[in-house]
Amino acid sequence: MSTVILQQGINGIVFGSLYVLVALGLTLIYGVLVQINFAHADVVTLGAFAAYFFTFVFGGNYLVSIGVALVVGAALGWLVNAAIFAPLRERGSELLPLIATIGASILLQNAMLIWFGPIPYAFDSPYSNAVLRLWGGTYITWQNLIIIGVSTLTIAMLYAFMKLTYMGKALRAVAQDRETAGLMGIDPNKLIMLTFVIASALAGMGGAMLGPILVLTPFAGTTVIVKAFAIVIIGGFGNVEGTIIAGLLVGLIESYTTQLVNPGLTDIVVFTLLLAMLALRPTGLIAEKREENV
């Protein structure tokens, strides 16, 4: 039994760290713009397809394909901001950009459906079947080891960027107070663009690593994004530390519900937790001084 518990713990952390990558992008965008981006789901999906085609059609290295997905994601993030969020910024509505991104998401999903077809892609990375034995009968595939390693490294780099560099400081300043930051000589438009590029690069990478452990269809991103929204709320909108904790927590909850209760109930458990969180502690696990929406 303890082997099962440990094994599911490892699996939970694998999924959790990918959820963190995807949810961090949403939370970064929310922190700076106070807007929700539904097209984030399709950045994840397109990242996964970019990695698939780079690896299997062009014969590239899977590890390099994660970088390719990062670039594809970043480009798409730039596009989403330039086409939707930048033109709608003056309107100051919380509803319009959200609906426009739903439209963009419907557009992208069905464009992918035309290009890639509805049949799931068998995306076995070269590391999917290589197993590393661990203590007490547990094991981990190299693919999952790559997921944990790359995610941890990326999250650490993002954290260092936000806390240590001048750019990161400027970004946090814009998130705190856009007008004042503008008066201090920071160009908020540039930084909002940068946020979208970083956030979507994370989502693209996440997609490249999710591809091999998920059913890869044009709609793959949607299932992940709905969970990412739950994670962002459980962790506290705009809160990076909270998002990391909540992402890992959701990964573990899913993994243990699947093993110990019933695989069909995972979403019900996660979203009931979300509603409970909203009712009891709407500021998230780690409260921040952002009260305007609560």
Added chain:
Amino acid sequence: MRLALLLAAAAAIAAVPVFFEDSYWRANLTICAINVMLAIGLDFILGYAGQLNLGHSAFYGIGAYASTLLIMKLDTPFWMAFALAMALSGVAGMALSIFAVRLRGHYLAIASLGFAVIVHQVLLNWISVTQGPLGIYAIKPPPAIALPGLPVIAFSNPANMFYLVAGFALLFYLLLDQLARSPIGETLTAIREDEVSAASLGINCAAWKVFAFGVGAAVAGAAGAFYASFVGTLVPDAFIITESFTILAMVILGGMGTLIGPVLGAIVLTILPELLRGFGDLRLVLYGFALMLAVLFMPGGMAQAARLARALCGRVLRAQVPG
């Protein structure tokens, strides 16, 4: 003026099945009337009370499954099951609203989205009751009406079914229109525009938001009950969260905050995809693109476009008649 519009609407409903004789188009007309109900219900929550509800498919699904299960498992008469399904959907809407009454904007959007995911998953996994992904089959249409001295009106006839559903859609439209024009409607728009100012005038914002959610959800429940009895089969995937987005698109493209706008939006977005069937998957790409363009360039939807057109016509006419 309003009476004339009402008569025109009634005449249009009466005439439409005569023009569309094949059963495929008659079926689409009934789906159209169901979508009108869904759209005006969501518009009451979103456009009037300003509550960002992304989970309308949940109330639709609750209405459909509740009425069907009441009829098939408990032998409840159709119209009683219909009323109970409406009530249950309304209560579910109020429950979600009470839950989320402290939340605004994006938090409510995600909470309602989460609620819709939970409802869909419950329908999928509560197999002993809902039969899960296998679905429920052979759901009967509403019972025939046999008035003395008149021929029996059977709802297995698609034209009669359309008259029934469209008649109810018109009834709900009139009720919501009446509500929106009453002081209640003004109260709701006051809350939408500025909750703090509304509260300072002594309005109990929380109670009115719960009310709006309950009304909109109950109308969605009625739409669900009609859907089940019309289509005859129920599967959980008919009430997946993307269904909420489709209803949302009808409201936005039609023009939220007006009731006639979502009606037009529902009609256009039900009929247009059928006409575009020849485009295959491309039609949904166009659909998404249209939604994006509408938000960017015409956020008031068709209602705004109509106002613009009328103003433009007026200007042209005035220019032609000097003095």
